[in-house]
Amino acid sequence: MVRSTGGNEEAPVDTEERDERRLTARREAARLSAEGVRAVAVSWVDNAGISRAKTVPTARLAHAAHRGVGMSPVFDVFTSDDAVTSSPLIAGPDGDLRLFPDLDRLTVLAARPGWAWAPADRYDQDGRPHPACQRLFARRMAERAAERGLELRMGFETEWVVAKDDGSGDWASRGPAYGLTRVTELSDYLLDLHDALAAQRIEVLQVHPEYAPGQFEVSTAPADPVRAADEVVLVRETVRAVSAAHGLRASFAPAVVAGQVGNGCHLHLSLREHGHNLHRDPTAPYGLAPAANTFLAGVLDALPALCAIGAPSPASYLRLVPSHWAGVYRCWGVENREAALRLVPGEADDPDGGHAELKPFDAAANPYLLVGAVIAAGLAGLRDGGGTLPPPVSGDPVGQGDQKRLPSSLSEAVSHLVRSGTLKEALGEALFGAVVAVRRAESEALAEYGPDELAEATRWRW
Incomplete structure (x- = not known):
C-alpha cells in the first residue's frame, strides 16, 4: 500500500x-x-x-x-x-x-x-x-529544466551479449572484438534487428560488435528525456525478440561473466537554452557555454550518489573496473573514454554537434529514474551557486594518483544516495524511500556471493 x-x-x-x-x-x-x-x-x-x-x-x-x-x-x-x-x-x-x-x-x-x-x-x-511513478518523475524533471529555459536531448548506448539458446552456454559468435567476423556470422540476425527497429520508428545511429565475446552495441538518436527512456526499453525488448527468433538469448546484465568486460548502457546528453546550443559557444573553453559547464559540474559532483541509480545492482560493480573504459573515476575529459564524464566536441562545422557521455551506468538501471536524476543533479548545480568543471583529465586516471574513485560497491553508492538532499527532494519521499529499500535489499541478498556466483545469479535478470 x-x-x-x-x-x-x-x-x-x-x-x-x-x-x-x-x-x-x-x-x-x-x-x-x-x-x-x-x-x-x-x-x-x-x-x-x-x-x-x-x-x-x-x-x-x-x-x-x-x-x-x-x-x-x-x-x-x-x-x-x-x-x-x-x-x-x-x-x-x-x-x-x-x-x-x-x-x-x-x-x-x-x-x-x-x-x-x-x-x-x-x-x-x-x-x-x-508519487513513485518513475516515468512521471522523468517528465517532471524535464519540465523543471524547461522552466529554467533548458531543453535536454538524451540518448542511450545499449550493450548486450548474445548466446545460443540451446543449453550449451556458448556465445553466438566468438569473432574478435569489434570484428567484421561477428557481423558476417550473424548478418541475418543483425539485419532483422535493423529492420525491426526501423519499422518501430527508432532512429539507429549504429550497431556494431563490442569487446567481449558475443557482445554488440546499438546507439540510437537523441530525443527528449522521456522518449529516450521509452526507446531504450523498446530497444531491449526488440533485441530480445529478434534474438529469440534466431534461437539466441540476449543478456543485458552488467557482468555476464566475472572478469570480462561487462555491458554498459551509457547515457549521452546535450543542452540547449532558449534555442541556443550550449555546446557551441565560440567564446568558452571546449565550446561549453557557462550554463552547460555548470550543469555538467553538478552532474559530476553528484555521480557517487547517481551510481546508486544508474549502477543499481551489486553486479554493476563487477563491471566498474579501472582501465576498462567503464568510467570509474569522478573526473571528466575531452574524448577520454576512461573518464566518468566524456565530453564529445563533435565536428566543428556542425551547429547542432557536441554532447557529453556518462559512462558508469548499465542496463540494470531504470532509465526513467536515471534521466530524471541526472537532470535533477544538473539543475542543482545551476541553482546552488554556479560551480564549474575542474580541469579535464587526459589519459588513464588510474596512474595519476589525484583522481577520486566512484563507489566500488552498491552499499557504498547507497550511502552517498541517502546523503543526497538534491535527489531526495527531486524524487520525493515515496519514490526515494522505495529506491533505497530496493538497493539495500539487493545488497543484502547478494552480499555473500563471490564474483563468479554474482555474475551467474544475475546473468539473465536483464
Missing part, C-alpha cells in the same frame, strides 16, 4: 482528458486491428530495472486508456529476483494503482507479430499521479 503521497502531489486527471483518451484509443484500436494486432503490452519499469507488463486485448485498449489497468503498488519494492521488500511509504499487499498507456508512444512490435506496446504512466484510483 501507499501511505502518503510523499510530496510532488499533482492534480488528478480530469474527466474531459480521460474521455479524449478513450476516443483516441478507439481510433488507435481500429488501426491496430486492421494491421492484425490482437493484444497490447502495457509496460513500466520497476526500481530494480526490470520491465514488467500487463497485456490487454486490442478491443480493450479504449477501456484501458479511459480507466487504466489495475496493478499493485507493491511492485515498487520488488527486487530483480522477484523478492519483495518494503519501504516506509510503500509496503504490503494493500492498495491498487492504474496503468494508463501513453497512446503517443503506442508502437506495433515488428519482431512480435500480432502485438503492440505502450509505456505506462501510473495513477491512483482517484486519478492522481502516483
